[in-house]
Amino acid sequence: xxxxDLLHSLGIDPAALEPAPSWAPYRGTSLARIDGSRPCAxxxxxxxxTRVVDVPGLGRRWLDTCRDDFLAASRLWxxxxxxxxxxxxxxxxxxxxxxxxxxxIVTDDGMAG
Ligand SMILES: [Zn+2]
Numbered sequence: 001x002x003x004x005d006l007l008h009s010l011g012i013d014p015a016a017l018e019p020a021p022s023w024a025p026y027r028g029t030s031l032a033r034i035d036g037s038r039p040c041a042x043x044x045x046x047x048x049x050t051r052v053v054d055v056p057g058l059g060r061r062w063l064d065t066c067r068d069d070f071l072a073a074s075r076l077w078x079x080x081x082x083x084x085x086x087x088x089x090x091x092x093x094x095x096x097x098x099x100x101x102x103x104x105i106v107t108d109d110g111m112a113g
Contacts, residue, residue: 003055006076010069012041017061020052033064040066 007014036046047064051073055061065073089105096103 001076003053006073007053007055007063009076010042010073012063014053014055014058014061017041017053017055017058017063020060020062022060025052033062038064040064040069042066042069042072 001009004014007017030050033050034047036048038047038050039045040047041064043066045066048067049070050062050064052060053063063073085107089107092103092105
């Protein structure tokens with residue numbers, strides 16, 4: 001399911017979302033958006049969370065949501081976080097290589113680091 005399908009499944013028109021900057025917004029920029037002045041893109045209640053979504057054909061857009069719709073969207077959105085020990089270790093190894101750092105991982109399940 002791509003971003004447009006996810007938004008449609010939530011009843012949100014991607015074209016109605018406000019364009020977001022091309023740069024990754026600072027935490028303060030995102031927090032300023034959820035001061036209660038913007039409506040939830042799904043239900044119209046004051047937004048309490050925001051994220052930037054990349055919509056094919058439209059570019060980056062702000063997805064402002066209330067708490068309940070943030071949770072609904074989070075359940076549908078694919079996670080970029082590893083969900084296994086092996087995935088976490090792989091991410092740590094990649095980060096260490098990119099940083100040029102030596103890395104020793106010790107786990108309590110006998111997994112080689
Ligand atoms: Zn809502």
